[in-house]
Amino acid sequence: MTEILSNSVYFGVVISVLGYSLGLWVKSKLKWGVFNPLLISIIFVILVLVIFNIEYESYNEGAKYLSYLLTPATVCLAVPLYQQLQLLKNNLKALTIGITTGVLSSLTTVTILSKFFQLTDQQFVTLLPKSITTAIGIGVSEELGGIITLTVATIILTGIFGNIIAVSVCKLFKITEPIAIGLAIGTSSHVMGTTKALEIGEVEGAMSSLAIVVAGLVTVLLAPLFASFPII
Structure with missing residues (x-):
């Protein structure tokens, strides 16, 4: 399982999006400011990497593509x-x-x-x-x-x-x-x-x-x- 996840091009993107989606769901249910979606997604990603013993470099190989959206998202402001x-x-x-x-x-x-x-x-x-x-x-x-x-x-x-x-x-x-x-x-x-x-x-x-x-x-x-x- 670890090898499959590490070698997947989409692994980093998928768990990042899943983590943030989980954060949005928790925030909508509990309504507390401390349950920030980004904070929850960070904790989620860390737990996944630790549990499956996946190197950060393997995760970032796919997750880095999300960074390309940072500039257009900022411009939208x-x-x-x-x-x-x-x-x-x-x-x-x-x-x-x-x-x-x-x-x-x-x-x-x-x-x-x-x-x-x-x-x-x-x-x-x-x-x-x-x-x-x-x-x-x-x-x-x-x-x-x-x-x-x-x-x-x-x-x-x-x-x-x-x-x-x-x-x-x-x-x-x-x-x-x-x-x-x-x-x-x-x-x-x-x-x-x-x-x-x-x-x-x-x-x-x-x-x-x-x-x-x-x-x-x-x-x-x-x-x-x-x-x-x-x-x-």
Whole structure:
């Protein structure tokens, strides 16, 4: 069985889709934010690989084709942004300041915690792009000399965590302005957070989509500056 699964071209795609479908089903039944479909699919895939003793490389040989859909899926986020174009123009100053502040907060937090936990410079720069979308984060990590695989894992975990707690945080701090909600979610938890913003409302989704792009660009500009700070 293990050999058959390992040699199948479709194995990686099939268990990835099955895992995510299972996650959607669990989320629809239990309605709890902690049961994030992506998180459940990750756990499902790991369990399948461990149980059947399948190498990650064998799984990724088929699953990698799903990654090709990442770019067009991200581009589709421009649709709600276009629909709220006038809102964007009317709040351009607030949007720019809000997103830039969010990026600065993320980079500063990583810098302080890296210093506190005495991380190496390589580990430090690996964590810097944690809040931006994977496509941009990989490039930033590679440019700064980080560990790309860990950067991807950190970005995914950040997105899942943001998706789970977004609504609760907004309720806790009584944030009700749709623009503020969207910007906060998109700036801190990129595409995965944006899926939650789209569930909340059209304006929230549009602003979160905008935040993904702008936050990525601002991070590309500021990350090298933060990376020059001595950690050790």
